Amino acid sequence: xxxxxxxxDLVIPVKRVLDLAGAATDVVRIxxxxxxxxxxxxxxxxxxxxxxxxxxxTHATLKDRxxxxxxxxxxxxxxxxxxxxxxxxxxxxxxxxxxxVQDDGAEWLAEAEKMADIYSKSYxxxxxxxxxxxxxxxxxxxxxxxxxxxxxxEAPWANDLSEHRTLPATFKINHKSDSKPLDKRAWxxxxxxLPKRLxxxxxxxxxLLCLRSVETxxxxxxxxxxxxxxxxxxxxxxxxxxxxxxxENIRGDLFRRSITSRETRTSxxxxxVSPKC
Numbered sequence: 001x002x003x004x005x006x007x008x009d010l011v012i013p014v015k016r017v018l019d020l021a022g023a024a025t026d027v028v029r030i031x032x033x034x035x036x037x038x039x040x041x042x043x044x045x046x047x048x049x050x051x052x053x054x055x056x057x058t059h060a061t062l063k064d065r066x067x068x069x070x071x072x073x074x075x076x077x078x079x080x081x082x083x084x085x086x087x088x089x090x091x092x093x094x095x096x097x098x099x100x101v102q103d104d105g106a107e108w109l110a111e112a113e114k115m116a117d118i119y120s121k122s123y124x125x126x127x128x129x130x131x132x133x134x135x136x137x138x139x140x141x142x143x144x145x146x147x148x149x150x151x152x153x154e155a156p157w158a159n160d161l162s163e164h165r166t167l168p169a170t171f172k173i174n175h176k177s178d179s180k181p182l183d184k185r186a187w188x189x190x191x192x193x194l195p196k197r198l199x200x201x202x203x204x205x206x207x208l209l210c211l212r213s214v215e216t217x218x219x220x221x222x223x224x225x226x227x228x229x230x231x232x233x234x235x236x237x238x239x240x241x242x243x244x245x246x247x248e249n250i251r252g253d254l255f256r257r258s259i260t261s262r263e264t265r266t267s268x269x270x271x272x273v274s275p276k277c
Contacts, residue, residue, distance in 0.1 A: 120194040
């Protein structure tokens with residue numbers, strides 16, 4: 001769509017990205033982005049329980065990360081995201097825990113203030129909605145659309161009340177009830193509303209959202225919440241009635257999610273009042 005192609009500002013808004021130029025040799029590296037232009041993918045993922053937190057960059061590891069990272073040392077979700085980037089011929093990917101020095105409070109806050117730009121200016125945001133943490137990955141087969149069971153039931157109509165019969169039963173998966181860890185975190189709300197293009201890997205479905213359309217592996221979706229995001233994202237800041245609808249959706253969505261730290265609360269409040277919203 002013409003509206004989705006308006007990527008006029010190619011300056012990368014973050015301090016660092018993961019450069020995939022050497023991915024064919026199984027090595028990637030963190031680079032500084034000063035005055036660098038280009039398209040990049042942003043990763044939206046769930047860190048999970050502290051015991052399963054993803055690979056992170058700290059002051060002690062930054063130099064090594066910039067020298068090179070073996071693909072085999074990355075958690076599965078990160079490797080899957082790199083596969084998506086390479087299929088799309090995109091050289092850079094932004095992953096928060098790798099590209100922000102996690103034990104530098106000042107840098108964390110400075111980069112957190114850029115979140116609206118990071119997601120709104122990404123070529124694509126990849127949402128690993130089906131993954132509980134970075135170790136799970138998201139490029140794996142979907143479950144069958146139907147599940148078949150054979151159930152033993154007592155047959156009260158029989159002369160012998162102890163008789164059991166085996167009956168077939170088929171259940172259709174309800175794709176609307178596709179529970180996703182990312183839907184529970186307030187931080188991830190901006191990662192849902194801000195990108196021009198977002199591909200979401202759910203447990204039972206995959207959805208591609210842009211400013212004009214919502215496509216799934218089953219065709220066009222009729223999910224009201226998803227369509228409201230698309231319509232309001234495209235027109236919400238231009239027309240007052242759409243803006244009100246967008247705001248009510250964001251507010252309702254926010255109150256259903258968890259905010260885990262003071263820093264997250266502060267940066268999220270900054271996003272809510274940002275003109276990108």
